[in-house]
Amino acid sequence: MxxxxxxxxxxxxxxxxxxxxxxxxxxxxxxxxxxxxxxxxxxxxxxxxxxxxxxxxxxxxxxxxxxxxxxxxxxxxxxxxxxxxxxxxxxxxxxxxxxxxxxxxxxxxxxxxxxxxxxxxxxxxxxxxxxRIVVEEVTDEQAGIAAARRIYGTAVETAETLWQAAKAGDRPDPGAARKIIDGLARLVSQDRTSLMALTALKKYDNYTFTHMVNVAALAMAQARALNVEGTLLREFGFAALMHDIGKVNTPLEVLNKAGKLTAEEFDIMKRHVVDGAHILRRTPEMPALAPIVAFEHHLKQDLSGYPENVGSRTLNLCTMIVSIADVFDALRSNRPYREGLATARIRAIMGEQDSPAFNQPLLKRFVNLMGLFPVGNLVRLNTEEIAVVTAEHPSDPFRPQVKVIMDRDGVRLPEPFLANTWEIDDRGQHARAVVEAVTEEIDGIDPLAFL
Ligand SMILES: [Fe+2]
Ligand SMILES: [Fe+2]
Structure with missing residues (x-):
C-alpha cells in the first residue's frame, strides 16, 4: 500500500x-x-x-x-x-x-x-x-525478556492477521503462521522462562489472538520438555496455533457471549472443531497434524467431549498436549464472564476432573513445568543466592516472594531476609529474579523451617 x-x-x-x-x-x-x-x-x-x-x-x-x-x-x-x-x-x-x-x-x-x-x-x-492497541509496558530492561516481549508481541499481531484472513474467507496465510512459529521455536529453546512469563500476562482485549499464541507456546514448551525438536516441534506449534481456527465461523454473539451458552448455542460452538479441520485441510503448507488436532482437541481420554461418536481412535500426542495448554490458558485468562484464576486453583481444577479429561502423565509433567515455584521450594536466584519460596505472587507465578537463606558462595546467612522478586529497583530492574527450582536437597536445610 x-x-x-x-x-x-x-x-x-x-x-x-x-x-x-x-x-x-x-x-x-x-x-x-x-x-x-x-x-x-x-x-x-x-x-x-x-x-x-x-x-x-x-x-x-x-x-x-x-x-x-x-x-x-x-x-x-x-x-x-x-x-x-x-x-x-x-x-x-x-x-x-x-x-x-x-x-x-x-x-x-x-x-x-x-x-x-x-x-x-x-x-x-x-x-x-x-x-485497542496493546502497548507493551516494558518495565524489565533485561535484554532477554525485552527481546522475548517483542517476539511475543509480533506473534500476537500476526495471529490477528491470520485470523482476519481466515475469517474473511481466505485461507489462513501459512507464511504468517510460519513467522509466529519461528519466533516461538526460538524462544522455547533459548528463553523458555521469558516466554512462559509472557503467556501469563492477562490481556483480555484480544483474547482470541493471545490465546492462539499462548496455546502454541505452552504446547511447544511441553513438547520441547519431551525432547520433541526440529520439524516435529514446529509442526506441533502450527497445530496448536490453529487449534481454534474453526471459530472464525462461530457467530460473534456466541463466541463472545458473557453468560453461559444455551444448549443450542453450545451446539453451534461445537462446530468449530469440524470447521477448523476443514479449513486446515485445504490450507497449503499446513502439516497434516493441524487438522487432526483441530478435530480432536475437545475430546477427552475416554473419547467423551466433542465431536460426538468419533468411533474408536487413539488421540494424537499433539492433541493431548494441546488440550492441556488450551484449558490451562482459557482458565487463566480474564474472560468477560470471570477473572483469570490463580495458577494453584487451575492446577486443582485440571487435576480433579473425574473422567480423566487429560492424559495424566502429560498433565503431571505440565504441572511440573508450569508449577514453577510452589511455596516451600528451594530456588536459585539470578544473584546465585539460594532462597525459599514464601509466597506466590497473586498473578505472576514467575515472581514469588522468597526468603534468601544462602549467599552466592553457598554460605548460610545468619539472618535470612525476605525479598519480593516482583519489585523493581530505582534503575527499573528486578534486583532479584528466580532462575530455577533447586530440586536436589541441600544438606542440613529444611526449607519449610523458613516459612
Ligand atoms: Fe476449541
Ligand atoms: Fe482454544
Whole structure:
C-alpha cells in the first residue's frame, strides 16, 4: 500500500463519518461518502488480506505507514476516536458496503452509551473490527525478556492477521503462521522462562489472538520438555496455533457471549472443531497434524467431549498436549464472564476432573513445568543466592516472594531476609529474579523451617 492509498482511506472514512453526522442516511452526500470510502478500502485491501488503521497519540498509522501530521481534520478525527477508546480499526478483505455503512453509522452516533466495538459486533459485521492497541509496558530492561516481549508481541499481531484472513474467507496465510512459529521455536529453546512469563500476562482485549499464541507456546514448551525438536516441534506449534481456527465461523454473539451458552448455542460452538479441520485441510503448507488436532482437541481420554461418536481412535500426542495448554490458558485468562484464576486453583481444577479429561502423565509433567515455584521450594536466584519460596505472587507465578537463606558462595546467612522478586529497583530492574527450582536437597536445610 502506498502512503497515498493509506491517507485516502482515512480521509474518506473521516469524510463519510462527518456527512453521516450532518445529514440523514438517505442524503446524496452520505451515499457518495460511502461510495468513496468503499472505493478507497477496496484499493487498500487489494494487496493484503487486512489493513489496520491505528490511532496512537495524535498520530494515525495505517499498517506500517505513518500519515503525515498537520491536517486539522484528520487530527480531530483521530482525537475523537481516541476519546472513545478506539485505537485501531481493522478492515479485512471481503468487506461489503453495508458493513462500511454500519461502521460509519456507529462512529457518527455519539449518543449511544454502548461501547463502539460492541455496537459493531451487534451489527453482525465480519470484516471490520474496532479495538485497542496493546502497548507493551516494558518495565524489565533485561535484554532477554525485552527481546522475548517483542517476539511475543509480533506473534500476537500476526495471529490477528491470520485470523482476519481466515475469517474473511481466505485461507489462513501459512507464511504468517510460519513467522509466529519461528519466533516461538526460538524462544522455547533459548528463553523458555521469558516466554512462559509472557503467556501469563492477562490481556483480555484480544483474547482470541493471545490465546492462539499462548496455546502454541505452552504446547511447544511441553513438547520441547519431551525432547520433541526440529520439524516435529514446529509442526506441533502450527497445530496448536490453529487449534481454534474453526471459530472464525462461530457467530460473534456466541463466541463472545458473557453468560453461559444455551444448549443450542453450545451446539453451534461445537462446530468449530469440524470447521477448523476443514479449513486446515485445504490450507497449503499446513502439516497434516493441524487438522487432526483441530478435530480432536475437545475430546477427552475416554473419547467423551466433542465431536460426538468419533468411533474408536487413539488421540494424537499433539492433541493431548494441546488440550492441556488450551484449558490451562482459557482458565487463566480474564474472560468477560470471570477473572483469570490463580495458577494453584487451575492446577486443582485440571487435576480433579473425574473422567480423566487429560492424559495424566502429560498433565503431571505440565504441572511440573508450569508449577514453577510452589511455596516451600528451594530456588536459585539470578544473584546465585539460594532462597525459599514464601509466597506466590497473586498473578505472576514467575515472581514469588522468597526468603534468601544462602549467599552466592553457598554460605548460610545468619539472618535470612525476605525479598519480593516482583519489585523493581530505582534503575527499573528486578534486583532479584528466580532462575530455577533447586530440586536436589541441600544438606542440613529444611526449607519449610523458613516459612
Ligand atoms: Fe476449541
Ligand atoms: Fe482454544
Amino acid at each position: 502506498t502512503e497515498k492509498q493509506a491517507e485516502d482511506l482515512v480521509r474518506r472514512l473521516a469524510a463519510a463519518v462527518r456527512s453521516a453526522e450532518l445529514y440523514s442516511p438517505a442524503h446524496p452526500l452520505v451515499q457518495r461518502g460511502l461510495d468513496a470510502l468503499g472505493a478507497a478500502s477496496l484499493d487498500a485491501l487489494r494487496a493484503s488480506p487486512s489493513v489496520v488503521v491505528g490511532f496512537l497519540g495524535g498520530e494515525i498509522i495505517v499498517d506500517a505507514i505513518r500519515l503525515p501530521g498537520g491536517t486539522a481534520t484528520l487530527a480531530g478525527f483521530a482525537r475523537g476516536l481516541r476519546e472513545r477508546d478506539v485505537e485501531k480499526i481493522t478492515f479485512s478483505k471481503g468487506l461489503i458496503r453495508d458493513e462500511l455503512r454500519a461502521l460509519v453509522d456507529v462512529l457518527a452516533d455519539r449518543q449511544s452509551p454502548v461501547p463502539l466495538a460492541d455496537r459493531l459486533q451487534h451489527a453482525g459485521i465480519r470484516h471490520i473490527a474496532i479495538g
